[in-house]
Amino acid sequence: MLVLPRNRTLDNGRIRRNSGSTLAKTNSHGQQPSAILCSGLTRKFGGIAAVDSLDLDIPYRQVFGLLGPNGAGKSTTIKMLTTLLDPTGGTAFVAGFDLVRQQAEVRRRIGYVPQMLSADGALTGYENLIFSARLYGVSGSEAAHRIDETLELMGLQDSARRLVRTYSGGMIRRLELAQTMLHRPAILFLDEPTIGLDPVARRTVWDRLKDLRRDYGMTILLTTHDMDEADELCDELAILHSGRIAVKGAPAELKRKVGRKSTLEDVFAHYVGGTIHEGGNYRDVRSTRRTVARFG
Numbered sequence: 001m002l003v004l005p006r007n008r009t010l011d012n013g014r015i016r017r018n019s020g021s022t023l024a025k026t027n028s029h030g031q032q033p034s035a036i037l038c039s040g041l042t043r044k045f046g047g048i049a050a051v052d053s054l055d056l057d058i059p060y061r062q063v064f065g066l067l068g069p070n071g072a073g074k075s076t077t078i079k080m081l082t083t084l085l086d087p088t089g090g091t092a093f094v095a096g097f098d099l100v101r102q103q104a105e106v107r108r109r110i111g112y113v114p115q116m117l118s119a120d121g122a123l124t125g126y127e128n129l130i131f132s133a134r135l136y137g138v139s140g141s142e143a144a145h146r147i148d149e150t151l152e153l154m155g156l157q158d159s160a161r162r163l164v165r166t167y168s169g170g171m172i173r174r175l176e177l178a179q180t181m182l183h184r185p186a187i188l189f190l191d192e193p194t195i196g197l198d199p200v201a202r203r204t205v206w207d208r209l210k211d212l213r214r215d216y217g218m219t220i221l222l223t224t225h226d227m228d229e230a231d232e233l234c235d236e237l238a239i240l241h242s243g244r245i246a247v248k249g250a251p252a253e254l255k256r257k258v259g260r261k262s263t264l265e266d267v268f269a270h271y272v273g274g275t276i277h278e279g280g281n282y283r284d285v286r287s288t289r290r291t292v293a294r295f296g
Contacts, residue, residue, distance in 0.1 A: 036219075040090030064222075067227075074223040111183070113176050146184075174205065189222075
């Protein structure tokens, strides 16, 4: 977890006071590139395009949402942008680096919290964070310092020495956020961050994500089926349908376009057709139920 004093941020790995700046990498002209820039990004499986000519331009400090029915291309997009899956066409830059040619540089600047479990229930919360710090090459007193600050920000100080298998779903999700932030990424990718959580735990995760963006200049890209979550968190969102962007814009703007008193669910139905959870197959359902089960 990137945890710095509230009036500070990072500049080329050094802590500095926050004066409206971000964690962004600047180019040779001193200009700030987009956090995520995609042009014609495509991923095909055989003859089927899971993501078809995707164009995105996401500025730093923004919370951006990807919505869409199961099979629309949300997870495939995140896997490409986190270097877990190579694109078959188009170009993309993440944190100012080429997604294909500079994958190591991209990985150093991103954090990724998948939908499925990434914390080890047989270890304590603190032990999970030590393990993650080592994976990211953070050690010694610096690791201890970052872990302590992370636990404080996530509200996990009192439970740090407990086994993770005793944690509630909301605590597990906050620990997973902490794990992925220890190397101080500029961009955070979240796949269904609050799936299976009760309303109180969900709100707590929302508050932590808002803290990251507001206080530390964090850029966040998330996928969600939760329209309330998208409305609450996202500065801008895109609704995907059959691998393409059906519509993109700020939640309030999209609702106005559809009609007076429209909700995001109305927007979703207008551009995609049908209801939010109609898509998916057996594997999708099994995966979702496993996720819900592990969050209790």
